[in-house]
Amino acid sequence: MARVPVQKGIFAWPSAEPRLLGGRCKDCGTYNFPFQTGCPACGGTGIENVELASRGTLWTWTTQNYPPPVPPFLGAVGDDFEPYAAGYVELPGQIRVAARLLEHDPEKLEIGMPMELRIVPLAKDAEGNELMTFAFAPAGA
Amino acid sequence: MQDVAIVGVGMHPFGRWPNENCLEIGAAAVRAALKDAGIEWKDAQFAVGGTYTHWENADGLTRYLGLTGIQFQNVLNNCATGGSMLSAGANLIRCGAFDLGVVVGFDKHERGAFTVPDETYYGKSGLALTIHYFGMKINRYMHLHGISEETLARVAAKNYENGSKNPNAWRTKALSVEEILASPYVAYPLRQYMFCGPDEGGVALVLARADQAHKYTDKPVFLKANQVRTRRYGAFEVNQPTAPIELREGPTQYASRAAFEQAGIGPTDIDIAQLQDTEAGAEVMHMAENGFCKDGEQEALIAAGATKLGGRIPINTDGGCIANGEPVAASGLRQIHESVLQMRGRAGRRQVPKDVKTAYTQVYGAPGVAAVNILTR
Numbered sequence: 001m002a003r004v005p006v007q008k009g010i011f012a013w014p015s016a017e018p019r020l021l022g023g024r025c026k027d028c029g030t031y032n033f034p035f036q037t038g039c040p041a042c043g044g045t046g047i048e049n050v051e052l053a054s055r056g057t058l059w060t061w062t063t064q065n066y067p068p069p070v071p072p073f074l075g076a077v078g079d080d081f082e083p084y085a086a087g088y089v090e091l092p093g094q095i096r097v098a099a100r101l102l103e104h105d106p107e108k109l110e111i112g113m114p115m116e117l118r119i120v121p122l123a124k125d126a127e128g129n130e131l132m133t134f135a136f137a138p139a140g141a
Numbered sequence: 142m143q144d145v146a147i148v149g150v151g152m153h154p155f156g157r158w159p160n161e162n163c164l165e166i167g168a169a170a171v172r173a174a175l176k177d178a179g180i181e182w183k184d185a186q187f188a189v190g191g192t193y194t195h196w197e198n199a200d201g202l203t204r205y206l207g208l209t210g211i212q213f214q215n216v217l218n219n220c221a222t223g224g225s226m227l228s229a230g231a232n233l234i235r236c237g238a239f240d241l242g243v244v245v246g247f248d249k250h251e252r253g254a255f256t257v258p259d260e261t262y263y264g265k266s267g268l269a270l271t272i273h274y275f276g277m278k279i280n281r282y283m284h285l286h287g288i289s290e291e292t293l294a295r296v297a298a299k300n301y302e303n304g305s306k307n308p309n310a311w312r313t314k315a316l317s318v319e320e321i322l323a324s325p326y327v328a329y330p331l332r333q334y335m336f337c338g339p340d341e342g343g344v345a346l347v348l349a350r351a352d353q354a355h356k357y358t359d360k361p362v363f364l365k366a367n368q369v370r371t372r373r374y375g376a377f378e379v380n381q382p383t384a385p386i387e388l389r390e391g392p393t394q395y396a397s398r399a400a401f402e403q404a405g406i407g408p409t410d411i412d413i414a415q416l417q418d419t420e421a422g423a424e425v426m427h428m429a430e431n432g433f434c435k436d437g438e439q440e441a442l443i444a445a446g447a448t449k450l451g452g453r454i455p456i457n458t459d460g461g462c463i464a465n466g467e468p469v470a471a472s473g474l475r476q477i478h479e480s481v482l483q484m485r486g487r488a489g490r491r492q493v494p495k496d497v498k499t500a501y502t503q504v505y506g507a508p509g510v511a512a513v514n515i516l517t518r
Binding site: 033040063065068069073075084086094106123 | 253257258259260261264265266267268269270272273275278280281326327329331374375381382383385386
């Protein structure tokens with residue numbers, strides 16, 4: 001049993017300071033995530049690999065109050081489902097990334113609040129490996 | 142170039158129809174539209190159709206109508222399918238290829254919310270849900286423009302009230318603002334009774350060359366503008382793992398401007414509007430995106446009843462998606478069906494108390510597609 005990323009190549013981990021792995025267009029400078037071979041802004045194909053910032057601010061958010069459809073969702077459903085929040089975190093000068101948030105209380109979430117990247121368990125696979133995904137937590141929490 | 146008229150409309154009511162298959166629902170809508178135009182299926186020179194839930198394409202319904210060998214184009218553009226089908230059908234008449242044809246959309250969805258079959262980390266982690274986009278877009282909009290949760294509830298209550306006066310609607314029970322605000326959050330700040338749901342139904346139109354419209358009806362409605370647009374980089378769109386930092390306007394905004402330019406009129410000239418209301422927040426934001434008010438003005442306009450049947454600009458007079466549900470390929474044509482009934486003065490208990498000379502429709506769908514139509518008498 002091991003801890004493995006839910007998808008290869010989307011974040012650098014294990015690491016003391018994990019990073020999301022994105023791309024940057026050499027022609028127009030537009031960032032993308034996950035890394036993709038064509039630029040959505042200009043169509044350029046010269047995309048360089050970049051590590052994205054691990055801190056940003058919450059641009060907007062919502063909550064998921066019932067279990068998502070399975071598939072594709074891998075997390076716990078049924079009685080074990082735990083409501084969560086999702087949001088876009090703005091990584092300054094780069095891009096806004098959609099992510100799970102590690103706080104889902106509407107009273108404790110606020111547009112503009114500082115957030116930081118975490119790598120967290122999502123589910124177990126058939127071999128008993130723990131599948132890890134990324135999420136953002138309120139900074140310092 | 143020929144102008145285009147809508148000379149017949151027909152609808153299979155929206156809801157749950159356990160005893161009818163998907164094609165039968167579509168065929169019933171076509172028969173109703175043909176009857177309305179006083180023609181038969183064999184008179185149709187072409188057809189454009191769409192369905193998401195029948196495997197052999199919309200074309201399959203022709204076996205319920207009589208197989209006549211005509212050109213039948215199948216069109217899918219998610220929630221913007223209706224406007225896209227109308228564009229395809231209208232262009233066949235505009236260019237002179239045909240004089241008379243049918244456009245039909247129908248669907249029979251399973252119960253429950255739409256699923257997004259994304260097998261990347263995005264779907265696996267629970268991020269590939271369209272409701273997240275709706276919740277996040279209106280949450281930020283409310284933060285920026287001072288829209289309250291009460292306003293969202295008023296929009297939903299208005300649409301349920303209109304639906305209660307519409308025998309073709311799925312949700313026919315009026316719900317109060319208080320009942321809507323007491324329903325649980327589904328995707329903050331959106332609550333259960335603020336959402337539409339996928340269901341079953343079909344709508345068909347008969348299109349004709351405008352100069353021949355009076356052969357079929359004494360109350361033709363003319364398609365003055367029809368614009369379909371997709372997103373540009375910088376738009377904030379549904380089901381996107383990232384969003385750009387420098388935002389640009391979305392496809393609804395420039396489809397709307399192009400439609401007004403094509404029709405040669407402006408938003409204040411519109412008598413009624415049908416706007417995509419996948420949930421209550423969408424209707425609020427689409428009021429501004431389509432030019433009917435400025436950002437933030439919705440709060441006062443909706444509180445004053447401006448969008449109700451008797452208001453200055455009635456919106457979603459048949460109850461919209463919230464009361465009708467969304468058989469995806471039929472939904473945009475439902476807006477046209479309702480507009481035509483209102484313009485004929487035949488909308489029954491939901492008829493708006495003014496002479497409807499102009500009508501506006503807008504649909505928006507994934508992954509960032511909008512279609513806008515302007516109709517005149």
